[in-house]
Amino acid sequence: MTTFDNMPDQDSMPDQDRIPRKHLDSRVRNYRSKTLVAGPSEPRELSESATFIWKLMDGKRSVAELAGALCVEYDIDRASALDDVADLILTLTRAGILTY
Amino acid sequence: MTVVTPHRCLELLAEHELLPAAPEAIYLAGSLVRGWGNPSSDVDVYVIVPEPWNRGDGETGPVSVAPGTVPIHAFIAEGRRWDVEYWTDSQVDELLGLVSWASFEAGRARAESLTTHETAFMQRLAFADVVTGAEWLSRRARQFDDAAVKTMIASRALYELDLLTEDAVGMVQAGDLHSAVLAARYAFGAAVEALLASHAEFNEQAKWRARRMEDVAPAELTFEDYWAIETMRDFDPTAPEKWVEDVLRVCQHIAGEVQL
Incomplete structure (x- = not known):
């Protein structure tokens, strides 16, 4: 299955083994140290940690791997990192920017 | 010289x-x-x-x-x-x-x-x-x-990239694979132009793109990876949608790295 297929966006907490994938036509801009992402709706600004996760979402890393990287980068516990990654994935999924 | x-x-x-x-x-x-x-x-x-x-x-x-x-x-x-x-x-x-x-x-x-x-x-x-x-x-x-010239030109190229990406995705969904391949090729060109412009290389003449990539040597895209797509090295005529998706993923990565 490629990302050209119509995959329904999920609305539940992502499983740690799932791999989030950006929609091919999602948009991104880095302007003066701000990162903005957009799908079909209005652009939204990402926080610094969300930008860090966004950049690691390469269609290969799982939720667990993203959370692991966040733990190391920001020296936070795994549960908090998983929550942060899950929140971001759900937000961006609802905005039509990615799927998992 | x-x-x-x-x-x-x-x-x-x-x-x-x-x-x-x-x-x-x-x-x-x-x-x-x-x-x-x-x-x-x-x-x-x-x-x-x-x-x-x-x-x-x-x-x-x-x-x-x-x-x-x-x-x-x-x-x-x-x-x-x-x-x-x-x-x-x-x-x-x-x-x-x-x-x-x-x-x-x-x-x-x-x-x-x-x-x-x-x-x-x-x-x-x-x-x-x-x-x-x-x-x-x-x-x-x-x-x-x-x-602001670098930012202006890079912004324009990213805007063109967005439009061409939308086109390519829609074309694949509609089964118009020939058009999708062309749209993906042009999208890649726009992505590279945005990247080069962000590095103050905004000549925009496509004939010099390889030279410009060699001169700038951007960390975000190696020359080898650039050249493979520019010359469609991995294009498989029996699976064009795969090539389109791969190219658009690279474009997406480039857009995410360009600093305006």
């Missing part, structure tokens, strides 16, 4: 009655100066004058700054065509205003309004071989480097 000595350049301009009395600056630019020349390359000369050059028998190039054109004269010398383009210092000031951060942030500066002559003029300030007026040249090069 030294194309011709300053003395010889001034001699040739004088011989062809193309040397103004008191130029602000004269410099050589273009592919020969960048070391990209070949036996059929032209010599591009820029002459900056305090007052408009009105010899009247040349051609003109379109620009957005007043009065809407710059005079261009051509001659053959030393086995090459020489193109001599005349800009007034006030036109340069006006162009600098058009690409200022103030204009960009007020939404008045749009790369679409710049002509190829203007883009080339600004790019070439950074790769010039001075004949006379070194102070003018270094001052202007610094001013344009500090302006």
Whole structure:
């Protein structure tokens, strides 16, 4: 299955083994140290940690791997990192920017 | 790369009655100066004058700054065509205003309004071989480097990338794979142009893209990866949608790395 297929966006907490994938036509801009992402709706600004996760979402890393990287980068516990990654994935999924 | 000595350049301009009395600056630019020349390359000369050059028998190039054109004269010398383009210092000031951060942030500066002559003029300030007026040249090069031109041109390229990506995705969904492949190719070109512009390389001439990639060597995209897509090395005619998706993923990665 490629990302050209119509995959329904999920609305539940992502499983740690799932791999989030950006929609091919999602948009991104880095302007003066701000990162903005957009799908079909209005652009939204990402926080610094969300930008860090966004950049690691390469269609290969799982939720667990993203959370692991966040733990190391920001020296936070795994549960908090998983929550942060899950929140971001759900937000961006609802905005039509990615799927998992 | 030294194309011709300053003395010889001034001699040739004088011989062809193309040397103004008191130029602000004269410099050589273009592919020969960048070391990209070949036996059929032209010599591009820029002459900056305090007052408009009105010899009247040349051609003109379109620009957005007043009065809407710059005079261009051509001659053959030393086995090459020489193109001599005349800009007034006030036109340069006006162009600098058009690409200022103030204009960009007020939404008045749009790369679409710049002509190829203007883009080339600004790019070439950074790769010039001075004949006379070194102070003018270094001052202007610094001013344009500090302006919003890189961001303007990169932003335009990213906008084109967005449109072409949308097209390519829609075309695949509609089963129009030939069109999708072309849209993905153009999208990749736009992504690379955005990347190069963000590195102050905004020549935008597709024929020089490989040279420009080699010169800039951006960390965000290796030359090998760039060349593989530019030459469609991994394209499989039996699975074009796979190639389209792979290319659009690379484009997405590039867009995420471009700093405006």
